[in-house]
Amino acid sequence: MQTLILPGVVRAAEEGGHELNPLLPHPIELILSLVVFGLLFLLIRKFVAPKFEEIYTERTKAIEGGLAAAETKQAEADAKLAELEQQLADARHEAARIREEAREQGAQIVAEMREQAQTEAARIVEHGKAQIEAERQQAVTSLRSEVGTLATTLAGRIVGESLEDDERQGRVVERFLADLEAGTPGVN
Amino acid sequence: MSFGSVIIPGEFTPPGPGDFNLPAIGGGHDTFEFLGQAQVSGVTKPMLQLVVSALVIFALFYLASRKRAMVPGKLQFVGEEAYGFVRNSLGRDIIGSHDFARFVPYLFALFSFILLNNLFATIPFIQFPTFSRSGMVYSLALMSWVIYNVVGIKKHGFVGYFKLQSVPAGVGGPILLLLIPLEFMSNILVRPVTLALRLFANMFAGHLLLILFALGGEYLITEMAIQYAPVGVLAWVLFIAVAFLEILIQFLQAYVFVLLNAMYIQGALADEH
Numbered sequence: 086m087q088t089l090i091l092p093g094v095v096r097a098a099e100e101g102g103h104e105l106n107p108l109l110p111h112p113i114e115l116i117l118s119l120v121v122f123g124l125l126f127l128l129i130r131k132f133v134a135p136k137f138e139e140i141y142t143e144r145t146k147a148i149e150g151g152l153a154a155a156e157t158k159q160a161e162a163d164a165k166l167a168e169l170e171q172q173l174a175d176a177r178h179e180a181a182r183i184r185e186e187a188r189e190q191g192a193q194i195v196a197e198m199r200e201q202a203q204t205e206a207a208r209i210v211e212h213g214k215a216q217i218e219a220e221r222q223q224a225v226t227s228l229r230s231e232v233g234t235l236a237t238t239l240a241g242r243i244v245g246e247s248l249e250d251d252e253r254q255g256r257v258v259e260r261f262l263a264d265l266e267a268g269t270p271g272v273n
Numbered sequence: 274m275s276f277g278s279v280i281i282p283g284e285f286t287p288p289g290p291g292d293f294n295l296p297a298i299g300g301g302h303d304t305f306e307f308l309g310q311a312q313v314s315g316v317t318k319p320m321l322q323l324v325v326s327a328l329v330i331f332a333l334f335y336l337a338s339r340k341r342a343m344v345p346g347k348l349q350f351v352g353e354e355a356y357g358f359v360r361n362s363l364g365r366d367i368i369g370s371h372d373f374a375r376f377v378p379y380l381f382a383l384f385s386f387i388l389l390n391n392l393f394a395t396i397p398f399i400q401f402p403t404f405s406r407s408g409m410v411y412s413l414a415l416m417s418w419v420i421y422n423v424v425g426i427k428k429h430g431f432v433g434y435f436k437l438q439s440v441p442a443g444v445g446g447p448i449l450l451l452l453i454p455l456e457f458m459s460n461i462l463v464r465p466v467t468l469a470l471r472l473f474a475n476m477f478a479g480h481l482l483l484i485l486f487a488l489g490g491e492y493l494i495t496e497m498a499i500q501y502a503p504v505g506v507l508a509w510v511l512f513i514a515v516a517f518l519e520i521l522i523q524f525l526q527a528y529v530f531v532l533l534n535a536m537y538i539q540g541a542l543a544d545e546h
Contacts, residue, residue: 105289105294105310106290106310107290107293107405108407109309109310109407110308110407111307113320113408114406114408114409114412115408116412117320117323117324117409118323118409118410118413119412119413119415119416121324121326122327122382122386122413124327125327125330125382125386126378126379126383128335129330129378129382130382132335133334133335133381134356134377134378136338136339137356139341140341140349140353141357
């Protein structure tokens with residue numbers, strides 16, 4: 086090092102007349118540095134820093150506001166969804182209830198109809214039976230009198246005997262009918 | 274370094290403090306005496322750099338902050354990142370969220386001012402660190418000293434502040450006789466000196482090293498026998514490597530200067546424990 090520095094010192098001594106000490110300040114530089122930095126500081130404090138701070142504040146606000154809005158929206162959407170689901174469940178419930186009711190009513194109607202039809206059928210059958218019986222009774226009555234007259238006339242003619250006598254006639258007819266009913270063959 | 278001893282003294286003139294004493298722009302050779310040393314009168318390159326740096330910094334950040342767009346463009350993004358870096362990692366994290374806001378413009382201006390002036394040592398065609406001129410640094414260190422002391426005195430009062438800075442908490446008895454002068458010296462007297470010397474010496478030494486590699490390499494290649502030429506080339510390669518190292522140091526020194534400023538302010542504002 087010594088050999089390196091010595092020539093420089095020699096040169097400096099030759100050129101400047103004495104050794105330079107870099108630690109000794111240049112007075113203009115002392116003042117200039119302070120003034121220039123002071124001005125820069127004032128400019129930055131007045132024009133730059135507030136703007137940057139504003140940007141930060143605005144951005145923070147925007148982000149926080151956005152988050153809050155999103156949270157509100159989310160909550161609203163959740164509430165709406167829950168409400169819709171509730172409505173849907175209610176509707177399903179209602180539908181099931183109505184279906185059940187309809188089924189019950191249908192069964193009831195079918196049962197009623199069946200009963201009605203049975204009653205009607207029974208009534209019709211009864212009515213038919215009664216009518217048949219009545220007609221049969223009528224037929225028996227008219228047949229009996231007609232057969233009596235016919236048989237008497239016929240027998241009178243065959244026997245030649247007057248069967249005008251009512252008593253006798255009555256007896257004959259009665260006997261004849263009794264035979265007839267006893268199923269005596271050959272008469273038909 | 275040992276090459277120097279091989280050569281005949283006088284042939285190779287190594288760089289020295291004289292290389293930092295630049296002549297006035299325009300070629301004036303007048304000097305004046307200050308503290309027993311001749312100083313160049315007139316506007317020199319580092320003075321011009323100082324003014325240019327302030328103009329560039331203000332223009333850059335003024336343009337970057339002017340639009341205040343919610344979604345930043347490139348320039349605004351760079352500006353916000355730089356501002357946010359100083360604001361959050363140097364201001365808020367050190368001084369504390371209660372007090373930091375009023376110091377942010379100061380810290381931000383100081384950081385960008387020192388950083389750009391340091392980077393001038395690397396920027397082509399400028400290539401001179403403004404703060405290798407000690408006078409430029411002294412005033413910044415003095416200003417830092419005044420600021421943290423005034424801040425502390427304003428908060429704690431004159432006596433309270435010096436008590437805070439000189440009497441360590443939790444210590445009693447005769448040991449205080451030893452500690453109070455030590456604390457006072459380290460917290461009040463030494464701080465501006467170390468602050469100034471750290472920045473100045475780093476810039477000075479870094480630039481000196483670069484000059485040495487550049488001139489030494491040139492001398493080895495052009496003036497000496499051909500077998501020394503590869504060593505000269507090596508010196509130039511090292512020049513490039515050291516230049517990159519210097520960029521790191523330039524940033525670190527700006528960072529440290531502002532970091533210490535913030536820590537001194539924080540210490541001055543601290544409540545008594």
